[in-house]
């Protein structure tokens with residue numbers, strides 16, 4: 001009877017669990033095992049604890065490890081991890097992505113897991129999303145690692161090579177995902193094994209896992225070498241400013257493509273001195289420049305896609321609402337936006353190598369992670385990373401009240417209603433956080449508030465330096481904070497001010513009230529924003545406002561019907577339309593998944609080729625393989641000859657790979673034309689990419705032999721640069737912002753949206 005009952009209970013539990021996640025029950029059962037060790041560890045002195053951790057290295061169970069790290073956390077950090085944090089740590093040690101709500105203490109749970117892996121003898125990279133968090137979390141958790149005898153370090157964008165090497169030597173290294181990628185890319189071109197920095201990847205513990213593994217997975221990290229920048233043509237930039245929508249150009253529904261009309265082409269041809277844009281001479285140069293300039297002018301919006309600060313164009317990361325440091329568009333587009341804004345062209349350069357975030361993280365044999373929102377992307381995590389999600393319940397029950405969203409006919413009516421709502425709630429003294437979709441909207445709403453005599457604080461990509469102090473006060477009495485998605489993640493808003501001094505009064509008022517000024521393109525972003533209220537069992541509330549003119553509708557559900565039940569203030573009550581938003585969000589998510597899938601299909605082959613080439617390169621780097629291939633050189637010692645042969649070979653391998661990447665990228669750009677010719681574009685891509693790759697190594701030997709014979713090499717030295725074996729004088733790194741223009745994939749966006757819309761119906 002009892003077993004039947006237990007089985008029933010377990011089934012009920014599973015039934016109640018979120019779909020797409022793994023069963024929590026076995027982990028809950030492990031809690032009792034963790035408890036068994038508790039008393040013994042409590043009795044240890046600090047020295048005994050450290051010693052025990054060292055002994056555990058060989059043989060240990062996860063429960064014992066977690067019990068030990070819990071004891072160490074209490075002593076070193078002054079916080080005894082809650083059971084939910086213990087569950088989180090156990091989940092990560094089992095290679096899962098754990099979903100833990102906002103403010104549940106993921107930083108500590110992550111550190112317990114990282115320490116556990118380290119004690120088991122694995123090197124861990126705690127992958128953060130930015131410099132600030134990498135440093136903050138590493139320093140915050142350092143005493144915990146110290147007590148467990150585990151070494152820990154961190155890296156940020158300003159770390160010097162030596163500091164990086166030292167940090168990577170630690171058992172646990174906190175680093176932003178982009179910095180790890182850049183280090184790997186730089187390691188790709190070293191000519192002496194002593195210059196290598198990043199050790200073999202073992203465990204990646206990924207913070208904000210959905211954001212890194214899904215939203216940013218396609219972002220290419222780039223290593224570029226010096227060549228001169230190609231400036232955009234100011235005449236063309238000026239010319240497109242004078243073109244008019246509908247008459248000279250048209251924009252497609254999804255606002256991803258812009259096309260010249262007949263009249264537009266004629267106007268451009270006239271302005272450029274009666275040229276023929278479609279002639280052989282102009283079609284690839286002038287016409288494509290005009291298209292890129294038009295794209296920069298019409299589709300990329302200042303204060304939405306980028307801001308201009310200190311005479312520079314700074315891109316905005318659209319899921320985080322903050323400046324995307326180090327990020328740029330592909331070269332032509334970057335220069336065109338700079339020309340549009342009349343700022344100096346930034347240096348571009350030849351792309352020596354690049355890899356996506358997904359490829360980077362796929363290198364780790366063990367991966368795990370944590371985030372507030374994982375279940376919604378469980379399918380994607382499984383498909384691309386073979387990762388499963390474990391949902392951890394909150395420490396204290398969530399009592400936040402989430403209202404149903406309010407829909408308005410026009411943007412104007414929506415914003416007026418938001419201002420009204422703020423006014424009413426503000427009178428009670430309750431703190432309000434308004435989350436906006438972009439910088440421009442945060443500025444519009446704040447100026448409307450000020451015009452109504454209401455003070456508010458704005459947080460967006462333009463004043464990100466003040467972030468910490470703004471967030472520290474966002475939960476205080478009467479405070480109104482208007483923020484882009486910056487406040488959506490990783491920010492801990494305490495009720496009643498920084499130290500929670502006024503907590504009880506604010507709690508009585510109902511806690512933090514979150515107002516979303518629009519639904520995001522992904523429900524996860526909505527959830528992240530809502531999650532700022534009601535942390536750790538606090539009271540709180542949330543509501544979202546939307547309008548039929550929001551991008552989500554115009555882009556992903558353009559055929560939505562006009563509302564029929566509308567109040568005087570524009571509030572819409574049509575039931576069907578309320579569902580349209582959920583539908584549009586699912587379409588947007590579906591389109592992103594499809595793009596991700598498609599990009600990965602191509603990238604998989606490139607990654608496979610990179611892997612093969614790198615293995616070969618490593619042999620050349622570490623052995624005398626090159627010398628054995630090209631033979632002795634008369635009058636030169638074997639040591640010098642081997643060194644020269646190695647350097648020449650590495651040069652050609654790298655150079656040929658760079659060219660191969662350009663070839664692949666051009667191939668991909670053009671591949672959609674094959675689709676028109678009814679060939680499968682991916683098959684076509686493989687058909688050309690594989691033989692091209694297979695030529696690289698033989699060609700590198702051939703070129704090496706020629707150069708080696710011709711080069712003047714003596715025991716006193718040699719100058720390979722003199723012989724044309726010349727590496728870029730400087731290199732730098734950046735991230736490429738999604739190219740919304742020109743690739744075959746985007747050309748077929750329209751079809752993709754239609755297809756996904758059809759599937760989701």
Ligand SMILES: Nc1ncnc2c1ncn2[C@@H]1O[C@H](COP(=O)(O)OP(=O)(O)OP(=O)(O)O)[C@@H](O)[C@H]1O
Pocket residue numbers: 079080081082085100101102103104105106107108372489490491492
């Ligand atoms: N076991 C604990 N006991 C007491 N306080 C804790 C404990 N664990 C974490 N905290 C506190 O809870 C707060 C939130 O922790 P943390 O920032 O790690 O949360 P989070 O889960 O990362 O939230 P977010 O989703 O906002 O990133 C911190 O102030 C931390 O000091």
